[in-house]
Amino acid sequence: MRMSAFFLPTLKETPTEAQIVSHRLMLRAGMIRQTSAGIYSWLPLGWRVLRRIEQIVREEQDAAGAQEVLMPTIQSADLWRESGRYDDYGKEMLRITDRHEREMLYGPTNEEMITDIFRTFVKSYRQLPLNLYHIQWKFRDEIRPRFGVMRGREFLMKDAYSFDIDAAGAKRSYQAMFLAYLRTFARMGLKAIPMRADTGPIGGDLSHEFIILAETGESGVFCDKQWLDLDVLAEAPNHGDDLQAFFDRFTSIYAATDEKHDADDPSTPKDLVSARGIEVGHIFYFGTKYSKPMNAAVAGPDGEPVLVEMGSYGIGVSRLVAAIIEASHDENGIIWPDAVAPFKxxxxxxxxxxxxTDRVCGDLYAGLGASGVDVLYDDRDERPGVKFADMDLIGLPWHLVVGPRGLKNGTVELKRRATGAREELSVEAALAKLIA
RNA sequence: CGGGGCGUGGCGCAGUCUGGUAGCGCGCCAGUUUUGGGUACUGGAGGCCCCCGGUUCGAAUCCGGGCGCCCCGACCA
Structure with a gap:
């Protein structure tokens, strides 16, 4: 993409409404545009990042055996009456009336709808286990939206729903998602720590929030120091393996949000890190909470109907964009991890x-493009300072700087955004390095 | 929802107290200049001063009523 033609409305000054760094940088980098409180349009740069993140989430869900569907944003109130949540959910749910005076709602989540789909088509235990997910916009009418897309009212979420014949199966489904989550966040360059979370009426140990440590996080968290140096991907087993040992290991290292933290509990380690965190994922097992009122049952081996055991698994996809920036930026702008960068x-x-200079740039642009490398080519007639500043702001992982001064010696400069490290290379060497 | 604050060119703000033809910086357009970290100069475009009503010869400014947005607290991917 040529920058002269790219719709990238960057800002030199920070709009007053933005308080936290990710929100400021997303506005300044021309990624989003607020349309009303907690509701945003995604501009080309932001949309690219969102799609990269979404794709990683998708790949890891698929790898874990979940299957993608797409449910609508607008739901009928009837389903929610069936589960009893229509009245329970409260004002957070946006209620809409259509022209026939039918009560509708903009879905804040999809347990009812997925359960309805499930009970319609799945009739035998032999069709289990099943895990269906979708990546769809949700709306929750937050009392106070804030922090940009971090706490928007409209947000993109991946939600998966597992169905099993018994609790043991549900636990395996849960563990598979637990692994998928650790892999997903690690791939994005994030250290997400699974923390014990409130399980509600079900109890047990089967609910975890995945928290990214960041100063601007909304929750206070406590975790064992060893989390800080843990390489999850190095230890992660494959899907299909028995995940119990892995699960036990990663749930035994202490980590809890402040609601669940108990400093007086003897099992709480002394060597604790106290920090702030951003919740980017939440998984839980809830048994027959929905299958029972909605009568989602399958025939068991003996032919008798059995209510299915369910779990649900959320990832805040749009929130991740902000969370990654919170975790990865400096005073000059965003530093995109390679895996989610809008351009490499x-x-x-x-x-x-x-x-x-034009000729070499043209060659590099064509050469990189031909090798499938995403390039944003700043061909604008602007001062060098403007270009450096914009490039740092939007945070692409590699900056390839070409000018007459270097070309006199046959070199171009390659800068790594994350470290600031620069090296002078021949055009061919730079190309080879970026294609590798 | 309780408490606080703010709505003035695209962005950041001044002007409001004390009513009198709307201003600054950045950005944008044209030209000159400069050419390895937001260059300098000249000229220019762009504003229902959030909306509705009232007071007044005259309202961005005063009064009444709305709406929107932000911040602090209780909830959430």
Missing amino acids: VGLINLKPGDAE
Whole structure:
């Protein structure tokens, strides 16, 4: 993409409404545009990142055996009456009336709808286990939306729902999602720590919040120091393996949000890290909470109907965009982890109009593109300072700087955004390094 | 929802107390200049001053009523 043609409305100054760094940077980098409180349009740069994140989530859900569906945003109130949640959910649910005076709602979550789909089509235990997920916009009419897309009212969420014939199966489904979550966040360059969470009326140990440590996090958290150096991907087993040992290991290292933290509990380690955290995922097992009122049962081996055991598993996809920025930025702007970067390389032409510089940039742009490398080519007729500042702001992992001064010696400069490390390379070497 | 604050060109703000033809910086357009970290100069475009009503010869400014947004607290991916 040529920057001269790319719709990238960056801002030099920070809009007053933005308080936290991710919100400020998303506005300044031209990623989003607020349309009303807690509701945002995604501009090209932001949309690219959102899609990258979404795709990682999708791949890890698929790898864990979940199957993607897509349910609507608008739901009928009837389903929610059946589960009893229509009245329980309260004002957070946006209620709508259609032209026939039918009561509808903009879905804040999809347990009822997925359970309805399930009970319609699944009739035998032999069709289990089943895990269905979708990535869809949700609406929760938060009392006070804030922090940009971190706590929006409309947000993109991945929600998965597992169905099993018994509690043991449900536990295996839960463990598979637990693993998928650790892998998902690790792939995005995040350290997400699973923390014991409130299980509600079900009890047991089967609910975890996945928390990213960040100063601007909304919850206070406590965890064992060893979490800080843990390499989850290195220890992660494969799906299909027995996950019990892995699950036991990662749930035994202490981590709790302040609601669940108990400093007086003898099992609480002394060597604790106290920090702030952002919740990016939440998984829980809830048994027959929905299958019972909605009568989602299958025939068991003996032919008798059995209520299915369910769990649900959420990831805040749009929130992750902000969470990643909170975890990865500096005073100059965003630092995208490679896996979610909107472009891999920012190619800076320091002197458009200079024949040699234009030629080399053109070659690099074409060469990278031909190898499938996403490049944002700054071919604008702007001062070098403007280009450097914009490139740092939008945080692409690699900056390839081409100007007459370097070309005199046959070199271009390659800068790593995260470290600031620069090296002078020949054009061919730079190309080879970025394609590798 | 309780408490606080703010709505003035795209962004950041001044002007409001004390009514009198709407201003600054950035950005944008044109030109000159400059050319490796937001260059300088000149000229220009762009505003129902959130909305409705009232007071007044005259309202961004005063009065009444709405709406929107932000911040602090209780809830959440």
